[in-house]
Structure formats: structure tokens, C-alpha cells
Amino acid sequence: MACKICGPKLSLCGLILSVWGIIQLTLMGVFYYIEAVALLEDLPLEEESGHHTVDAFIHAVEVGYQRNSYNCWIAALLYVITLVISGHQFWMNNRSSVSM
Amino acid sequence: MGAMFRSEEMALCQLFIQPEAAYTSVSELGEAGSVQFRDLNPDVNAFQRKFVNEVRRCDEMERKLRYIEAEVHKDGVHVPEVKEPPRAPNPREIIDLEAHLEKTENEILELSHNAVNLKQNYLELTELKHVLEKTEAFFIAQEEIGMDSLTKSLISDEAGGQQAATRGRLGFVAGVVQRERVPAFERMLWRISRGNVFLRRAELDKPLEDPTSGNEIYKTVFVAFFQGEQLKSRIKKVCTGFHASLYPCPPSNTERQDMVKGVRTRLEDLNMVLNQTRDHRQRVLVSVAKELASWSIMVRKMKAIYHTLNLFNMDVTKKCLIGECWVPTADLPNVQKALADGSNACGSSIPSFLNCIETDEEPPTFNRTNRFTRGFQTLIDSYGVSSYRECNPALYTIITFPFLFAVMFGDLGHGCIMAMFGAWMVLKEVSLAAKKSNNEIWNIFFAGRYIILLMGCFSMYTGLVYNDIFSKSMNIFGSAWFVPYDNETLEKNPSFTLDPKASYINKPYFIGIDPIWQSADNKIIFLNSYKMKLSIIFGVIHMIFGVCMSVVNYNFFKRRYSIILEFVPQIVFLCLLFLYMVFMMFYKWISYSTFATDEAYKQGCAPSVLILFINMMLFSSNEPEPGCKEFMFDSQGTVQRVFVLVALCCIPIMLLGKPLYLLSASKKKHNKPEHSNGSVNQGIEMQEQTDISEAGQTQATPAKPAPHSHEDEPFSEIMIHQAIHTIEYVLSTISHTASYLRLWALSLAHAELSEVLWDMVLAFGLRDPTYVGGIKLYVAFCFWALFTLAILVMMEGLSAFLHTLRLHWVEFMSKFFSGLGYIFQPFCFKTILENNDEE
Structure with a gap:
């Protein structure tokens, strides 16, 4: 349990990065979920393959939005794990520096 | 906030202080920290001043303190911080302090001297112990197997009959030598004995401690066997040459064991003594460390006081000390109070007094700042300290600086990061300030925390206007x-x-900006035209504001003629040409529309503002498109022609107006009797003083040249100055206007860079049709965040900061700021102590 892997700086970095990641990726997931037009460019669409009709295209886009919103939330979840780990490390570092 | 508008009014004062009260009074003034003393004996060198001995005593005390501090640090004793810095000690306490320091220093010196001696003994005994223990092994091995064969092989060449005799005389020398010298030592022994010395050695596992330096040294025990007295003396010589220490080692086994026993007991005793010495030293150092910080502050204050007193002058009657100082008039009551406190503290019956004197000299510039305005004032001061009582640009910089920065840095996301960083520094201000850091970059950031906060907030606003958040648009409304x-x-x-x-x-x-533009192909073309116009509009307004500020200066310094002869032509020139261009931009935005009923105001007919402006300057014209008009409104051609002609007429006024006015004014003045321009101001007492003390020397107080003003220069000089000034101004209106285009250029670069970063890095994680994309996104986001911070916020932020700085220093301040002043450096203990800490 009491393993100290990261130093104080790295764990602080991890904390800040994961807080930022959680906030931004969750929001991006929400925006993908509500199909924000600004994010259309980044959708995983197969170039020149399907969507000969408008309906097929719209369907592909909707699937893409769905997929991306889930991916964003997965990444956000991974950052929650990072947050927990780096938070634990940060706490360990702080405690050890106090006890010294 | 009137204080920020221009620097504070200063007064030159003379202080008359009783010699007894001088020390306490100056100490009070140092605590108050609102007085800048002037050196009254600039020709006297540092060794001939009055309080040299006291300064030397302080130096000596500082040396002792440094020694004690070094000892304390060597033993790793923690020095506690002082909560409240002590005041400068009064003269009686100084003697106590000096005696105390002397005693402590001697004690520590003696302790360390004893410790060195004891350690030397200890080292020798340990070495002896090791020698005895290690050689034991050699001798045993020798006795068990080697003795006969060894001696035989050694002397087998010689006559067999002498064998017994030589064996008896086989001597040896034992000792310790440093490990790195062993190979050389061995080779040397081999050479001098032609191979007739047998050397056995064993390395010591544990390092020994050098008694004087405390370094670790590795040593090797050796035993050299030889034959004959001559060889022995040679070996000994080699040993001294290699700094090897030799120890007596009895040849018989029992004797050696007794000796080892004896050495061990002695070592134990010595160890106890050493421990006790160490404890004692620790106790002394801990008790000293408690006082150390406050002592060093006291000594530094004392030294500062005596240095200041050295700037003072003695009265003829030697009854009082006279000092001259600059004081902000607002602080005069404080100074009076400090003087009264000072003379009360030493129980002097005659009060010290303060006398304001008139002077022609330029007083120092003092802008009273608080923690919010200090950063902005520093930005201005690093360009040039404003002249005394000149209009202070720092006040306007508080708003214009973050704004112009934000025009270049406009992004809601990046602005948010910057604002949060600034807000964190502002909120944690007290605890962060207490933690003094030597990291220069951090100190720069911390000093500019309010600037960073404001820059972040303004960037968030411009980001909202540009509709950019990490290069994406939001469709909110x-x-x-x-x-x-x-x-x-x-x-x-x-x-x-x-x-x-x-x-x-x-x-x-x-x-x-409408979010539709994000998905448009011609986004950049549209944004370029928009941001270019925006930067010209801001630039022209900023410059006009700068030119208007010069009125405040002319009015304050009673040069009202300059308002008409310099300001009016300047502003007319700027407005008729460049404000008119701004007007054309707005007119074009308002009047041309796709919904317009008039054919000439339809889309496709709008003329280019730049071409119109160039044509206006060159008096040329372009053929308009069919159905359109060349100009935006009727009679624009005539209006433009008039504007250019009037603007050109302003140039000769700028060039000739002021010189001609000054010429006529000086002619009038010459008719009147000329009065002298005020001699260098010195009090009567000082005059007498210098007469007496420098009677032998050539008493030459050269009358300093009267302060330069334009009135006294010859006409040709004024003319040249004015010509340079005029040419500079006329050219600069064009070049500075163009220079504001950097607002557009940097803003474009920032937006494009953040878009590229999103497309190249973050999109890598987004364009994955499977759920693996989540993990890819996790990694991509990490890199994207890193580059966003390093490149977009740090690097781009720095470049935008530098460009904003340039826009203020060159484009804005050159319109009204002369910056010829020198900064007010009050005698203040706080700054002295801080400076010392930095060293």
C-alpha cells in the first residue's frame, strides 16, 4: 500500500493534468452527445466510402458522434483513475515530508 | 488614486541632529524608510569619514557572524526565522553584542581546535589498531606456511651458511598509506631495493575521517619486509615521501595482542571524550543559532546607520550633524515624528529639527505604489524613469496593457488557464511571498501576478469575441x-x-464572431480583414490618446505655447489622416449591405479602404466597377483633398512654431536685466564647514551648470531638435500605425497554431471508429495539454507580452513621455535586508 513511485512534482503534474482532463473530456463527451457542429471535423468518418445518400451520411455522422462521446467519457474515466493514483502519491509525498 | 497620476512632490530638507541623538534618529528614519540622503562629502574617500571605526567594527562583527553561521551550517543545525525583526541596537547594546560575539567565536574556535586534536589522536589510534589487526594475518600466514619457504626463496641466491643469520635479521616496517598512492609506493620500493623488499598490503574496508576537513579517506595497511639497516632507512625515507604513517609493531605475537588490547581500551575512552565534545559543540551551536538571525539583522542595521551617518556633515562648532535628504512632502510629518522619537530615545534635551530648502536641482521620481500597481509601474520604469512630476503612463497601462495583450492572445481556454494561474498567485499571495525563492523566472511571474490575472481575464473576453475556445467555436446564442x-x-x-x-x-x-465561420473555407480571409481593421482602429485610438497626454504635461510644466505649437498640429495631422481612415472603415461597415436598396451600396461595390487611402495620399484615382462609385459618399474626393492639404500644412507649424516663439521670447528677455540662475544650494553652515576643513586644499566648489532647458540653448540647437522631432513624428505616425498590425499578425498566428495543435495531436485520439479510441484519446490529450501549456500559453503568451510591451514603450509612450528622471531610493532597513538576503 505504502509504495511511493512518483516524486512530489510528478504527482502534482498528474493531479493538475487529470483534473483538467476530467473537466474537458467530460464536457467534450457531452458536446459530442448533443452533436455539436463545431466538432464535426473530428468525427471518425470513412472517406468516400458510404453516404451516397443524405440519410446514410446522417446516420454515419450520428454513429460517429455517439462513438466519440463514449470515447471521451472513457478517456475521462481513465483520468479519474490517474487522479486517484496521483492524488494518493501526492498525499504520500506530503505525509512523508511532514514526518521528516 | 491621485498618487498614480504623476510622481510625488519632493522636498529637499536639511536635518540638524545632535551628535548624541544622531544614531537613534537615523535608526528611526531607517525604520520609517521615506528619506533619501545625499552625500555631503563626495570628495572625502571612504577611509577619511567620520564613522569609519564604527563601520569597521560592524564589518568585524559581520565576519564573526559569517564564521559562526558557517559552523552552524556545517553541523546542520536549523536556524529559526525571526518573527519580528529587531530594531537597531543602541550603542550600549552594541558593546554587549560585540563582547558576546567575541566570546562565542572564541568558544567555537577553541572547540573546533580541540575537536581536531582529538580526532587526530583518534585517527592515529584507529590506524594503529588496523595495522595491528591486519598485520596479524600476515604474520600468522608467514609462520604457518611461508616462513621457511619465503625466507628461503628470498635469500636462496645467497650463501646457504648465512641463512640462519639473515633470517634473524629480517626486519619489517608497518604502516598506513593512502590507497591511491599504493601502486606508486610499491613501485618505488621495488626500485630502491632492486626487488629486495617484500611488501604485503591489505585495504581498509571503512573510510577514515580526515580530522581537519572531515573528508573521507581510504587507506591501505602495508608491511614491508626487508633485510639490513641501510634498506630500512631508505624505506623510511620513501614512507615519509609518500606521507605514509609508520607505526611500531612488536614482532612477537603475544606482545602484539597485548598492544591491540591496550589500543582498544584507549580508543573507547577517546570515543567517549569525542562524543562529549560533540555534544557540547552541538549545545553551543543550537543556543547560538536561536539568536543568529536577529544578530545579523541588528549588525546589518547598525552598519547601514553608520554608512548613512558618514554622508552627514559636521557643524563648525561640532555641536551638530547636518544631513541633506529628499523627502516626499506627504511624508514630512512622519519624518518629523521619527526625528522626535530619535532624540527622545537617547534623552537629548535639544530637539533635532528639519528645514526645507529651496533648490534648482531635479528631485528624484517617486511613485507611491501598492501591490497591485507595482507590477505595472515596474513595466514603465524598466523603459525609463519618468521625469519629476511627469504624467505617469503606468496608470493607463493597467487597462491598455492587458487589453492589447488579449487582442493578440484571444482564446477563451488559454485565457482561462492564464487567469487561473494569476488568481492562484493572487490568492496565495501572502504564503507565497513568505517563501522566498531564488528561482528568477518564478520571481518574475510572481511580481507580475496581477498583470497575469488581468491578462488572463481580458483574454477570456477577447476569446469570447473571437469565438475561440482551444480553436473551436461555440454556438451559444x-x-x-x-x-x-x-x-x-x-x-x-x-x-x-x-x-x-x-x-x-x-x-x-x-x-x-458568428460560429458559422468555423466551418467556412474562407474563414481566414474573413478574419484577416476583420482583425486587421480592428488593430488599426485600436492603434489609432491608442496613439491619439498618447498625443493627448502630452497636453497634460505641457499644461503642468507651464509650456502652454507648446499646446498650440506642438500638440494641435500633431493631433490634427494624426486625426485628418489616420482617424479618417478609421472613419472610412466604420462607414464601409455601416453603409454597404447586401440588403441595400441603392445599387451603389450593394455587395461587390464596396471599395477597398486601403486603396482609397493610398489614392488620397497620392491624389490619384481608380476607375470603379461598372454600376459602382469610386467613393463612399458624395464629395469625398474634395474632403480628402482638403484633409491632406491641411495635414501637410501642419508640418511647417510643428517644425517652425516652437523655435520662432522661443526666439522672440528670448529677445524680449534680453532686453531686461539678466538675473543669475540660482547658485548651487548649500546651507551656510556647510559652506563654513568646507572652508575650515579644506582650508589647505584649493577651495573650488565649481558652480554646477544651470539645469538645461530649451530657453537657454542657442537658436540653431533648438531648430535642429525641433527638426528631428518633427521628422520623427511625421514618419512615426505612418510606421507606428503599421506597427499596430502586429496585433492582427500575432492573433492570427495564435489562432492558427492552436487549430493546428488540435488537428495534429488531439484529433489523433478522436478519429478512431472503435472503443480503442478512448485510450488513444487519453494519451493524445496528455500530449495536447502539455503542448497547449508549453507552446500556446507560455511561448505565445511571452511573445504577445513582449509585443504589447513594445506597443506601449514605443508607440504609446513616445508621444508624450520623456523619461529623464532618476528613481527615489529611500534609506530603508527593509530594502537593505532584502537585498542582503538575495546576495
Whole structure:
């Protein structure tokens, strides 16, 4: 349990990065979920393959939005794990520096 | 906030202080920290001043303190911080302090001297112990197997009959030598004995401690066997040459064991003594460490006081000390009070007094700042300290600086990061300030924390206007555009042109740029035209504001003629040419529309503002498109012609107005009797003083040249100055206006860079059709965040900061700021102590 892997700086970095990641990726997931037009460019669409009709295209886009919103939330979840780990490390570092 | 508008009024004062009260009074003034003393004996060198001995005593005390501090640090004793810095000690306490320091220093010296001696003993005994223990092994091995064969092989060449005799005389020497010298030592022994010395050695596992330096040294025990007295003396010589220490080692086994026993007991005793010495030293150092910080502050204050007193002058009667100092008039009551406190403290019956004197000298510039304004004032001061009582640009910088920065840095996300960083520093101000850091970059950031906070907030606003958050747009209020095409048309064509007539609702987006532009192909073309115009508009307004500030200066320094002869032509020139261009931009925005009924104001007819402006300057014209008009409104051609001619007429006024006025004014003055321009101001007492003390020397107090003003220069000089000034101004209106285009250029670069970063890095994680994309996104986000911080916030932020700084220093301040002052450096203990800490 009491393993100290990261130093104080790295764990602080991890904390800040994961807080930022959680906030931004969750929001991006929400925006993908509500199909924000600004994010259309980044959708995983197969170039020149399907969507000969408008309906097929719209369907592909909707699937893409769905997929991306889930991916964003997965990444956000991974950052929650990072947050927990780096938070634990940060706490360990702080405690050890106090006890010294 | 009137204090920020211009620097504070200063007064030159003379202080008359009783010699007894001098020390306490100056100490009080140092605590108050609002007085800048002037050196009254500049020709006297440092060794001939009055309080040299006291300064030397302080130096000596500082040396002792440094020694004690070094000892304390060597033993790793923690030095506690002082909560409240002590005041300067009064003269009686100084003697106590000096005695105390002397005693402590001697004690520590003696302790360390004893410790060195004891350690030397200890080292020798340990070495002896090791020698005895290690050689034991050699001798045993020798006795068990080697003795006969060894001696035989050694002397087998010689006559067999002498064998017994030589064996008896086989001597040896034992000792310790440093490990790195062993190979050389061995070779040397081999050479001098021609191979007739047998050397056995064993390395010591544990390092020994050098008694004087405390370093670790590795040593090797050796035993050299030899034959004959001559060889022995040679070996000994080699040993001294290699700094090897030799120890007596009895040849018989029992004797050696007794000796080892004896050495061990002695070592134990010595160890106990050493421990006790160490404890004692620790106790002394801990008790000293408690006082150390406050002592060093006291000594530094004392030294500062005596240095200041050295700047003072003695009265003829030696009854009082006279000092001259600059004081902000607002602080005069404080200074009076400090003087009264000072003379009360030493129980002097005669009060010290303060006398304001008139002077022609330029007083120092003092802008009273608080923690919010200090950063901005520093930005201005690093360009040049404003002249005394000159209009202070720092006040306006508080708003214009973050604003112009934000125009270049406009991004809601990046601005948010910057604002949060600034807010964190501002909120944690007290605890962060207490933690003094030597990291220069951090100190710069911390000193500019309010600037960073404001820059962040303003960037968030401009980011909202540019509709950029990490290069993406937000459609908060609903786009004003819609797609008028049906699905069939959409299927066939890859891209479309949206005609505003068909797809614009004729009601602009609520704030900033419409989000539709994010997906448009001609986004950059549109934004370029928009941001270029914006930067010219801001630039012209900023410059006009700068020129207007010069009125405040002319008015304050009673040069009202300059308002008419310099300011008016300048502002007219700037307005008729460049403000008119700004006007054309707005007129073009307002009057041309796709919904316009008039054919000439339809889309496609709008003339280029730049071409119109160039034509205006060159008096040329372009053929308009059929159905359109060349100009935006009727009689624009005539108006423009008049504007250019009037602007050109302003140039000779700028060039000749002021010199001619000064010429006529000086002619009038010459008719009147000329009065002298005020001699260098020195009190009567000082005059007498210098007469007496420098009687032998050539008493030459050269009358300093009267302060330069334009009135006294010859006409040709004024003319040249004015010509340079005029040419500079006329050219600069053009070059500075163009220079404001950097607002557009940097803003474009920032937006493009953040878009590229999103497309190249973050999109890598987004364009994955499977759920693996989540993990990819996790990694990509990490890199994206890193580059966003390093490149977009740090690097771009720094470059935008530097460009904003330049816009203020060159484009804004050159219009009114002369910056010829020198900074007010009050005698203040706080700054002295801080400076010392930095060293």
C-alpha cells in the first residue's frame, strides 16, 4: 500500500493534468452527445466510402458522434483513475515530508 | 488614486541632529524608510569619514557572524526565522553584542581546535589498531606456511651458511598509506631495493575521517619486509615521501595482542571524550543559532546607520550633524515624528529639527505604489524613469496593457488557464511571498501576478469575441446563418457559397464572431480583414490618446505655447489622416449591405479602404466597377483633398512654431536685466564647514551648470531638435500605425497554431471508429495539454507580452513621455535586508 513511485512534482503534474482532463473530456463527451457542429471535423468518418445518400451520411455522422462521446467519457474515466493514483502519491509525498 | 497620476512632490530638507541623538534618529528614519540622503562629502574617500571605526567594527562583527553561521551550517543545525525583526541596537547594546560575539567565536574556535586534536589522536589510534589487526594475518600466514619457504626463496641466491643469520635479521616496517598512492609506493620500493623488499598490503574496508576537513579517506595497511639497516632507512625515507604513517609493531605475537588490547581500551575512552565534545559543540551551536538571525539583522542595521551617518556633515562648532535628504512632502510629518522619537530615545534635551530648502536641482521620481500597481509601474520604469512630476503612463497601462495583450492572445481556454494561474498567485499571495525563492523566472511571474490575472481575464473576453475556445467555436446564442439548400443539391456538391441574401437572417450574432465561420473555407480571409481593421482602429485610438497626454504635461510644466505649437498640429495631422481612415472603415461597415436598396451600396461595390487611402495620399484615382462609385459618399474626393492639404500644412507649424516663439521670447528677455540662475544650494553652515576643513586644499566648489532647458540653448540647437522631432513624428505616425498590425499578425498566428495543435495531436485520439479510441484519446490529450501549456500559453503568451510591451514603450509612450528622471531610493532597513538576503 505504502509504495511511493512518483516524486512530489510528478504527482502534482498528474493531479493538475487529470483534473483538467476530467473537466474537458467530460464536457467534450457531452458536446459530442448533443452533436455539436463545431466538432464535426473530428468525427471518425470513412472517406468516400458510404453516404451516397443524405440519410446514410446522417446516420454515419450520428454513429460517429455517439462513438466519440463514449470515447471521451472513457478517456475521462481513465483520468479519474490517474487522479486517484496521483492524488494518493501526492498525499504520500506530503505525509512523508511532514514526518521528516 | 491621485498618487498614480504623476510622481510625488519632493522636498529637499536639511536635518540638524545632535551628535548624541544622531544614531537613534537615523535608526528611526531607517525604520520609517521615506528619506533619501545625499552625500555631503563626495570628495572625502571612504577611509577619511567620520564613522569609519564604527563601520569597521560592524564589518568585524559581520565576519564573526559569517564564521559562526558557517559552523552552524556545517553541523546542520536549523536556524529559526525571526518573527519580528529587531530594531537597531543602541550603542550600549552594541558593546554587549560585540563582547558576546567575541566570546562565542572564541568558544567555537577553541572547540573546533580541540575537536581536531582529538580526532587526530583518534585517527592515529584507529590506524594503529588496523595495522595491528591486519598485520596479524600476515604474520600468522608467514609462520604457518611461508616462513621457511619465503625466507628461503628470498635469500636462496645467497650463501646457504648465512641463512640462519639473515633470517634473524629480517626486519619489517608497518604502516598506513593512502590507497591511491599504493601502486606508486610499491613501485618505488621495488626500485630502491632492486626487488629486495617484500611488501604485503591489505585495504581498509571503512573510510577514515580526515580530522581537519572531515573528508573521507581510504587507506591501505602495508608491511614491508626487508633485510639490513641501510634498506630500512631508505624505506623510511620513501614512507615519509609518500606521507605514509609508520607505526611500531612488536614482532612477537603475544606482545602484539597485548598492544591491540591496550589500543582498544584507549580508543573507547577517546570515543567517549569525542562524543562529549560533540555534544557540547552541538549545545553551543543550537543556543547560538536561536539568536543568529536577529544578530545579523541588528549588525546589518547598525552598519547601514553608520554608512548613512558618514554622508552627514559636521557643524563648525561640532555641536551638530547636518544631513541633506529628499523627502516626499506627504511624508514630512512622519519624518518629523521619527526625528522626535530619535532624540527622545537617547534623552537629548535639544530637539533635532528639519528645514526645507529651496533648490534648482531635479528631485528624484517617486511613485507611491501598492501591490497591485507595482507590477505595472515596474513595466514603465524598466523603459525609463519618468521625469519629476511627469504624467505617469503606468496608470493607463493597467487597462491598455492587458487589453492589447488579449487582442493578440484571444482564446477563451488559454485565457482561462492564464487567469487561473494569476488568481492562484493572487490568492496565495501572502504564503507565497513568505517563501522566498531564488528561482528568477518564478520571481518574475510572481511580481507580475496581477498583470497575469488581468491578462488572463481580458483574454477570456477577447476569446469570447473571437469565438475561440482551444480553436473551436461555440454556438451559444444561435447562428444568424442557415443553409437554404435542399438535400438533393447538398448531395451533388462538395461545398457551397452562402449568399447572405438567401441564408442570413439580417440580425447579427449576439456577441463576437458568428460560429458559422468555423466551418467556412474562407474563414481566414474573413478574419484577416476583420482583425486587421480592428488593430488599426485600436492603434489609432491608442496613439491619439498618447498625443493627448502630452497636453497634460505641457499644461503642468507651464509650456502652454507648446499646446498650440506642438500638440494641435500633431493631433490634427494624426486625426485628418489616420482617424479618417478609421472613419472610412466604420462607414464601409455601416453603409454597404447586401440588403441595400441603392445599387451603389450593394455587395461587390464596396471599395477597398486601403486603396482609397493610398489614392488620397497620392491624389490619384481608380476607375470603379461598372454600376459602382469610386467613393463612399458624395464629395469625398474634395474632403480628402482638403484633409491632406491641411495635414501637410501642419508640418511647417510643428517644425517652425516652437523655435520662432522661443526666439522672440528670448529677445524680449534680453532686453531686461539678466538675473543669475540660482547658485548651487548649500546651507551656510556647510559652506563654513568646507572652508575650515579644506582650508589647505584649493577651495573650488565649481558652480554646477544651470539645469538645461530649451530657453537657454542657442537658436540653431533648438531648430535642429525641433527638426528631428518633427521628422520623427511625421514618419512615426505612418510606421507606428503599421506597427499596430502586429496585433492582427500575432492573433492570427495564435489562432492558427492552436487549430493546428488540435488537428495534429488531439484529433489523433478522436478519429478512431472503435472503443480503442478512448485510450488513444487519453494519451493524445496528455500530449495536447502539455503542448497547449508549453507552446500556446507560455511561448505565445511571452511573445504577445513582449509585443504589447513594445506597443506601449514605443508607440504609446513616445508621444508624450520623456523619461529623464532618476528613481527615489529611500534609506530603508527593509530594502537593505532584502537585498542582503538575495546576495
